[in-house]
Amino acid sequence: MEPIEVVWRDEWGRLLALLVAQTRRLDLAEDALADAFERAARSWPDAGMPDNPPAWLMTAAKRRVLDRLRAEAVAAKKQPLLAVEEVKRLEGLGRDTPLVPRGTRPAGSDDLLRLVLLAAHPALSQEAGAALTLRLVLGVSTADIARLFLVPEPTMAARLTRARKKVVAAGVPLAIPDDEVLPQRLETVARVAYLAFTAGYAPGSGEGVLRAELSGEAIRLVHLVRATGRAAADNSALQALLALMLLQHARRDARVGADGSLVLLPEQDRSTWHRDEIDEGMALLGELVGTRGVTLESALAAEYVLQALIAAEHARATSAADTDWLTIADYYRQLEDLTGSPVVRLNRAVAVAEAGDLTGALGLLDGLEEALPHSHRLPAVRAELLARAGRHTEAVAAFDLAIERCANARERQQLAARRNRVAT
């Protein structure tokens, strides 16, 4: 990575948070900081890195905001005094506020948390909140966010513009709410981060690997948020989510075959799993389960803990055959009790089948058709279970239904191949 990319990665959110806090102008601050980074990219290679790059960037960005404010004052002749006062206030700030001390975590961390809570505000849709948080807090480019969510770049740019406008017009504050409200707001941050994470793993065309890398940004976001202070570090939903994402993301390299196709869990080369990340996830999970058990006060945290426990069982197994499916099936049962989700029930059926109870597994699928009328996974799982139970005619019919519903070409091929093997 170029030095400036490192600074971008490490400092963008903190600098933007400070700049928004000081200028109270989200729109101007974001543009100005992007502009400052552009200037840096032009001048640093020749002039060399400044002693304190964040301070350099902050000064450049603030100057840019001042220019824009002056231009606004000229354009809106009606309130020149107000704008002039604002310019004066900012110029004063530039002189007497100590600029960002480098590398110290506590300084500006409240500002960063405020920015996170603004971007991941429950008044925005979760999709919009996820995009805005990646953009504002991590400085992820609009193009990359668009790729992550599988939409064209202009669509994502429009979505971000709409989100910024809503935040400003509706009066979403740059503030940390009361202690009663804060845990709930941090859970919204967790939901938004998880949405960004799972987006990177949604089936897309071609660029699978790159999108999994973008999923890693959600992990970086939660790390950053947890580093802002006690409230975030102690939030069980954020901790459980971090454990879950680390455990799942650790398998990213094994998911993609040499030809770029998706490699499912049983066939993955477990030696390519990132063990350090698994260990980190396990430790976070151990803290949560060890002290409080799975019955956490927060339903969201309990949900993430159960999902993380399932991922941990897979991580613990030295081979697919070695997997403790009985334990996994029990976690899925608890997860189904908690969420009532038909998708969880479908996964539970798979786990129950893997644990050896085919009849029980098929029984769990009963009644799911109504809840998942368009799912190709439901008939695909049913087909597989029927085939294993030796009920080949019914299995072939279920495969046909799955193939009819499946939108992904590669997966359709795999289903057809399996169907033909069962049919003969």
Next chain:
Amino acid sequence: MTKYLVLLAGSEGEWENADPADRERWHRAHVTFGREVGAAILGGEALDGTDTATTLRRRGGSVELTDGPYAETAEYLGGFYLLEAADLDQVVKWCALLPEIYSIEIRPCIQIEGMTD
């Protein structure tokens, strides 16, 4: 400070048809809201039913009146408050005091130059 219009929507007749204990509880919630928000309430009214509404549209120079609300929806506007607040979080915190029977829409007001208040 921003002005916010807080629109209280609910099922038509829910208040009128409720048993007295519920009505009393909801009434108290409004009183508590009034006490908490105090001078930040710039205005507010409870509205009569949509069966008393008249909708006016101007088409081709003439005024057309129709009986009923401008949109037939599952939830009807039953009342409103006009508040002044520093930000959305403040409004949300206040609105949590109101009876749980409403869907509450919070809309910031735009300042229009040349309009004084």
